[in-house]
Amino acid sequence: LGKKLDFFCRSLNLYSHNKRGTLRRKLPPISTANIRPVLIITPTVMQCSDATCPGRALTQYQRYRDVSKATLLRGSECFEKVPVLAGKCPACSSMFWADHESFNNPSNDCRLAIHLPDAKYLKVGTQVWVDRLVSRAIVNANYSFHASTTAVTEFWNYSFVQPSGTTFKLTRRHTWKAFVLESIRLLAEPSGAELLFVDNMAVKDLVTPAYEYLGDGGIICSAEGHSCDECCHAFKDVADVIPNQPDNPAALAGHDENHAVPDNPADIRMIVIDGIVMGPRHCAMPGCEVGLLNAQTGVFCKAHQDEMGVRCHMKDCVRVKVAGTQACVNHQEQWRVYRACYANSSLLGVQRMLRRAQEERQEWLPVGGGAEVPEHDDLAEQEVEQVSGSKYNNYFSAPRFYCVETICAPCGVVIAWRKFAKSEGVAKILQLLEDVYPDPASRPSYIAIDKGCALLKHIVRQGHWPAWEPTTRIIVDSYHYINHRVTDHLCRTWCNPAPLNGDAPNLVVVDKDKQGNLYYKRAFNTQACEQLNAWLGGFQTVLNRMTVSNFDFTMHVLLFLHTQRVIARQQGREEEAGDESEDEEDE
Template sequence: MLPSVFLSSLVWSILQILLRSPTLIWLFLWLYMTLPVYAIPTQSQFPNILFTDFSRAITTTFGSGITLATVLTILFSLTDNSDLLNLHFRQQHPTEIGENKIQISGWIIALVNALGDKLGKKQTSSLFFDYEYSQSLWEEDGKKRRIKLIAGKLDSFANSLSLSPYDQDGNYCGKLSPISHDKIQPALVICPTSFVCVTQSCSPRSLLQTSQFRDIPLVTCVKGHAVHKNVPVLTGRCHSCQTSYSADHERFQDLSTTGKPWKRVYLNSAKYIKIGQALWVDRLFCASAVTAMYNFHASASAYAEYWNNTFGTGEVFISRAHIWQTFVQESMRTIAEESQINVELNDALNIKEVTAEAFSLLGEDGIIRAADKHSCEECTQIYRPVAETPAHVPPISDTDSNDSNVMDVDKKFVKMAVLDGIVMGPTHCAYDECQNDLSNSRGGSLCDQHHLQLGSYCLVRDCSNRRAEGTCACDNHQREWNTYKKYTTQNARSGIRRMLQHPGENYEWQPKAKGPNPQRHDDPNTDPPLPSNLFSPSRFYCVETICAPCGVVIAWTKFDRSESPTNILNFLGSVYPTEESRPDYICIDKACQVLATAVANQSWDIWKRTTRFIVDSYHYTNHRKQHFLCRKYCNPAPTNGEAPNLVIVEHSDNGRPIARRAFNTQVCEQLNAWLGGFESIAKRMTPSNFNWFIHAMLFYHTKYVIKRQHIKKQKKEAKEATDPEDDDLGLDEESEEESD
């Protein structure tokens, strides 16, 4: 041991050196801040006893009817509770004045109770010998004896495994550290889940493992969040049809197609998925990545950094590309499972091509498969032919409508769909009416096709001259090109980015603005003019969604240049092609515009027999009061009885009738508030990646909404089953004697 005087002088000398050199101070602070924020506790080895000793401990401690599962449960219950064992055995070895030796401590009793809840009555009974067991152990009088017997068995078993800080003579050997389970980790082998050939044109032959030992790849496998190194990956092959079977896909030759191409089937039942050249992960890892991206609006880069900082090691590094591969592979299988198919694509596609092909196959033009035939109390109301709004109920909103707008329907139920958009979208080719991916997402403005077509020509509109070297404009349009370059420098983009991130920040020298969107929703909406050049890529204007009032997403699409009524009508027509599929009401923030456009282009003849367009409650107050069309036909809650299915009556706790809207017309606004969290991520994606990302996120969102509704319904039914029916009436019950 060094003397304390020497240590004090050493520390003082180091401090003096640091104070003389600011560079060393900063270096010291940097090294301190880069240290891990947590400490890994010292671990003890797993009990290393002979199997004969372990078997003897089992047979001498527990009854002959104990199963292997019960033994392992007890074993791991002891090894995972080393702190509790320290507390228990310490009370058996008193050392201080006033301490008493307690053989069965409260600590071990707590473990007995937890173990009993885990095992259940049948498995707990197998712990006793025949001479110990009696039915009275499960009665209230025998509970204390039962706990004492099991506690003694756990105490004896722990001593047999040397899971005690004291030796057999009672000498203290040191605190029992957490037990390491590294020595008992299984040896993983990644192999196909099919054990026979499942090709329809072939017989169910057994699969052969044809790889030589030296050719079997050894990979890194992440199972949960545990990293396993040097895991062999085996591939099976059918000797007859030559179909190969891997853990996450099957590869076969399509003999029915010209050229007989090789196809790949992505298995929904895969336990492990390949996400890198020598990196495999299990489905728990995949589900964690997708769930984190959904719940936290996390990008692939953010989740990769989180995983590396939390679970990563120096030998394993998860990159952004790994997480994006994980997201695509997991979401593709989840959506395919909803459609009850396995995705079949051409073999040897890269991840960009897989993403595009997956959306083409599973995207269904933006229709969410999970919402198919969905119906619940929030989005479906019982049809009311007559308004039930009493005269003394306070009105929801003013109306000057009459009975000429009463819907002529003969239905048992009424449904509504809500439509709205959020301004966000990826970039695409700048050429007119072209929405293809950019050939170069960093600085390019054209797709592959138009880059080859216009690669040597001036990109100013209506100019066919050759461009000058090193520019995208001809000699006559260099001024326009220089202006474009001036405002696309890094400094200019930083200023524009600040303006976009702080739209309400105005200085005294700046003109006063009306706001980010001064246009009313009932103002005419036309497409913006075409740009004067093709120097920069175009960007999709918005993402348009159709939701049920309960929050279930029905469909979505992208609008390129504007949210025009024509685009909205075309979108509605593609989602609801038949009269039977159309809802009774469609709520749109600019419903009056859509209605006027539908009447003008005669598409109203298609909708008028089944559907009414109404404005959502929030934007209705922003529409002009003198707008006759909006007030007469698009009122979301008329109180004069002309739309009895839009207004319902409920009673307050004191019995007062209150009118409220039958449907939630703000559901799309609520969805957009959540969807907008992905705007910073999605706007940097290619259109193909954007399509799949948004479609997958809306699919998961719909599944979670339906799951929450199911849980809510179960709780409601359970409450109704336990509570008397008259509890909700708010009335005092009359006793039988009083009624007599």
């Protein structure tokens, strides 16, 4: 120990005597404020933690002269040449690092790695590590600023790395890996899931098994069991009534013959469903929704790219394509037209916005002269699957997923989400509901959706109504009901979101305005998904450029964080209300 301390003093130039013991110089006083810790990235355990191992003490994996030096981002500071130590068990050959442990898989020759949930540092590059403060800041920046990894990287370099005077430069890949490694720990925290993956996986390969393992098919685990006074009300069998109010004929326009929910004393819960037009590109082959082999210029997944080979990308053509093009000699004219229409980047944005305006078919969009006014919720259109997979007769470009469908509680908590290809069909919506609520006892009392009447028709026609009728009623959200009720008798009589004739006492409550006057208001916020979509729209530019696997992972992380923060805000309001009531009692 004495020799090590002597070596340590010489390294820091704190040795006052020479080898013969003669005083060389007096050491100047050192302020405690200037003393900085020696940073070493090292495992947090001293002995093997493998259950099959007797618990041998770890040995240093590398000799001192071979210990690697890394750059460490610690908060807003950047440190270079930080030693990185690793431990090895002499009995089972398990390796121990600061952020993960790896061991041999007994079933095959590959090695598995357990990512430590409480790791202090994360490895984001070959010789780059960050502490958890940095990784959390990157996740929060992506969430709060609707920022891409490139934007976050530039911000961090300009704000913290460059002022430190180091030669190091944070890259987009470092930022993305920090986002992924921090996110898998956030997703695993509520359930305590073990983060077990193949060792030394590239980050582009890690996101797919991470979403499959932690994504739960798009169900947000942080929303499980959530209940608050905004999304859950006590059951009422008699409607609230404002006394001495004259009859209002408009209130009877939505006469509901469905008589709300069955007589059930349990609490009344509602969910809201809606979709937002966005999504990544997927394979152009009909029926295939796998991600592209080449996310930049490809149009097929790996399997279909191997199948197509050098074939012409016109449908049903088996000729060989001309070099430098995607078409054979006979279809060069079609390829030329495609390039003229879509290759010009200056026109692409305008054309995309025009196509998007037609695809969304929103009621508030202006209808051009001579254009046909779109019918609302055309059931036939929703149920028909386009077998061709595209309205085009070629595979020159990869299609996008049509929309992201979300299920929310009226308070804003996100329950689940899923990508839909081709269209927002009612058959897909029903499948999503059945996957999220396989147990009838867990189903909500009301489902509010913009195409509620179309969904109700589909459920009845397909014979699913007996399974849903005892527990659930389907209504149209308040915004879309304004247009639906005018021409749709079924929508008026079965899907009214707030009938004022007392047929649905759990959908309407009486409240007081600022002047103390009584008025009717909806018991639930049926616009929760519209509000969520307005927030999600800020990520559309970033998410649409991602691969399918990156899109799935990022979308799930964003909605998971959003749900956590909505619940945290609710708890904060409840605590403030409790403190105010205690203060009033003390007075």
